[in-house]
Amino acid sequence: MITRLLLLAMLLPLAGLSQVQAQADGRYIEVTGTSEIEIVPDRIHYIIEIREYFEEEFDGRSKPEEYRTKISLDRIEQGLREVLHDAGISPNAVRTQEIGDYWRKQGQDFLVAKTFDITLLDFKQIDEILKRMDTKGIHTMRIGELENKDMLSYHQKEKSQP
Secondary structure (H helix, E strand, C coil): CHHHHHHHHHHHHHHHHHHHHHHHHHCCCCCCCCCCCCCCCCEEEEEEEEECEEHHHHCCCCCHHHCCCEECHHHHHHHHHHHHHHCCCCHHHEEEEEEEEEECCCCCCEEEEEEEEEEECCHHHHHHHHHHCCCCCEEEEEEEEEECCCHHHHHHHHHHCC
């Protein structure tokens, strides 16, 4: 009888310990998810690449080997800057991103290209640029990046909402 009581006295604390462990380890809920919020950008980086071209490319008759009249990069850039000025964009918002050359075909001239990063405040400014733009000499136009100065606060606000 004493051995049974002694055995019961030794097993009783172990049973209580296993119940506490089961409650601490076994019962929990893990939640993961995503959240979306629509943010209007307050800075738009609009990328425009200009490239020299031959006037004969646009006459519809000449073959590439007949191209002679190269339109300089300076002339194309001047036209672009006039368009940007007329669209109400400050010269300080225009930054040269890169400049380089482009090989056409063997035996033909290099064509120099220049890429501009234009910081805009509104999508309407893009519409104004497009209305006024002569596309000769324009190689690409695209939105490079959208920014919002309050992005961090939006991120923290979304993270804290239930």
